[in-house]
Amino acid sequence: AQSVTQLGSHVSVSEGALVLLRCNYSSSVPPYLFWYVQYPNQGLQLLLKYTSAATLVKGINGFEAEFKKSETSFHLTKPSAHMSDAAEYFCAVSPSGGYNKLIFGAGTRLAVHP
Amino acid sequence: EAQVTQNPRYLITVTGKKLTVTCSQNMNHEYMSWYRQDPGLGLRQIYYSMNVEVTDKGDVPEGYKVSRKEKRNFPLILESPSPNQTSLYFCASSSQGGGQPQHFGDGTRLSIL
Numbered sequence: 001a002q003s004v005t006q007l008g009s010h011v012s013v014s015e016g017a018l019v020l021l022r023c024n025y026s027s028s029v030p031p032y033l034f035w036y037v038q039y040p041n042q043g044l045q046l047l048l049k050y051t052s053a054a055t056l057v058k059g060i061n062g063f064e065a066e067f068k069k070s071e072t073s074f075h076l077t078k079p080s081a082h083m084s085d086a087a088e089y090f091c092a093v094s095p096s097g098g099y100n101k102l103i104f105g106a107g108t109r110l111a112v113h114p
Numbered sequence: 115e116a117q118v119t120q121n122p123r124y125l126i127t128v129t130g131k132k133l134t135v136t137c138s139q140n141m142n143h144e145y146m147s148w149y150r151q152d153p154g155l156g157l158r159q160i161y162y163s164m165n166v167e168v169t170d171k172g173d174v175p176e177g178y179k180v181s182r183k184e185k186r187n188f189p190l191i192l193e194s195p196s197p198n199q200t201s202l203y204f205c206a207s208s209s210q211g212g213g214q215p216q217h218f219g220d221g222t223r224l225s226i227l
């Protein structure tokens with residue numbers, strides 16, 4: 001069965017510093033990959049998705065992620081953190097083949113301090 | 115505005131008292147799904163539906179029921195709630211087909227005493 005591992009349940013960065021949130025997936029066939037963000041008391045909002053086009057995917061709010069098949073990774077980055085980036089981030093994988101199921105990682109809570 | 119609407123947003127109830135959480139989407143999506151979110155576990159799929167009258171179990175279906183009589187609605191039913199079903203629940207919808215992002219509701223926080 002496919003699974004998603006997010007390294008680090010909590011990440012803390014200074015405002016203006018690089019954000020790096022790690023995600024590894026287990027799949028023999030490249031799946032569809034997503035990053036979602038959850039702000040307090042809200043649902044999940046799509047940040048970006050990988051669907052086998054470009055390996056470097058740009059999303060909203062200055063985030064991007066790079067698909068690396070050899071490392072089965074899909075890490076999320078942002079060059080300069082902003083206070084408003086504080087939220088919980090979820091990496092998710094969807095099996096290829098037209099099936100919409102999402103398998104989520106456990107999430108990483110990002111804190112941004114002044 | 116495209117949205118997924120869940121009701122209620124918050125509910126405190128007691129063990130054994132049947133409850134229903136409603137979910138409605140206005141995007142004409144074929145696929146709908148229910149998830150529960152628990153600390154340290156991320157979101158886990160409870161049930162999903164590929165279209166009207168087509169539903170199937172997800173990863174944690176025990177204690178839940180669903181129905182899909184209309185394309186826009188996908189209610190989650192807890193026939194006899196228990197304290198281990200205390201959780202944050204999300205409904206989501208998407209177009210059919212691989213790689214389609216899911217749109218999430220704002221969540222329903224259930225507390226079963």
